[in-house]
Amino acid sequence: MANLYLKHLIAALLSGIALILVGCQSLNNQPDESLYQQLGEREGIANVVEDLLYLIVDDERINQQFKGMDVAQFHRNLTDQLCELSGGPCTYTGRPMRELHSDMGITDTEFNALAENLILAMERNDIPTGAQNRLIKALVTMYPDIRNL
Numbered sequence: 001m002a003n004l005y006l007k008h009l010i011a012a013l014l015s016g017i018a019l020i021l022v023g024c025q026s027l028n029n030q031p032d033e034s035l036y037q038q039l040g041e042r043e044g045i046a047n048v049v050e051d052l053l054y055l056i057v058d059d060e061r062i063n064q065q066f067k068g069m070d071v072a073q074f075h076r077n078l079t080d081q082l083c084e085l086s087g088g089p090c091t092y093t094g095r096p097m098r099e100l101h102s103d104m105g106i107t108d109t110e111f112n113a114l115a116e117n118l119i120l121a122m123e124r125n126d127i128p129t130g131a132q133n134r135l136i137k138a139l140v141t142m143y144p145d146i147r148n149l
């Protein structure tokens with residue numbers, strides 16, 4: 001009798017431990033998800049970049065800088081760049097950042113305006129806030145090249 005009770009107790013304990021382990025694993029899965037996946041892979045990134053382009057065109061603080069640019073090329077290259085930067089299977093094949101932006105005289109206000117529009121574009125595409133912050137953090141490494149410092 002006591003033996004049977006002990007058996008049940010052990011079985012209950014083991015299934016409890018199993019449940020805790022499964023719980024921990026599913027909690028862990030979220031932070032482990034790559035930034036690329038959180039952004040919705042290349043298709044999700046392409047949608048964000050499309051919305052970013054609409055926002056740039058409407059933004060008086062920066063739209064002058066973009067006059068006459070090749071919209072399709074910009075869309076493709078920025079999408080590839082963000083895809084690669086976020087750990088996705090893409091390769092950015094455009095010109096280097098410093099070379100591209102060197103004669104634009106980009107100010108801090110303009111840099112921040114673009115970052116703000118990117119955040120708005122991500123909001124419109126329901127990108128989680130944590131992923132938004134991770135992408136912005138990754139872009140900050142390009143700041144000296146874009147500001148030509």
Ligand code: HEM
Pocket residue numbers: 062065066067069070073074075077078081094095100101104106110111112114139140142146
């Ligand atoms: C983190 C910030 C930025 C990133 C990641 C970024 C990225 C890029 C990329 C990948 C391209 C190449 C697109 C192409 O091949 O056509 C590009 C081009 C360009 N960027 Fe940026 N950029 C940033 C900030 C800015 C800012 C703040 C401005 C101006 C306000 C700007 C203005 C331009 C313009 C006008 C072009 C087109 C250049 C050309 O066609 O010759 N960028 N940028």
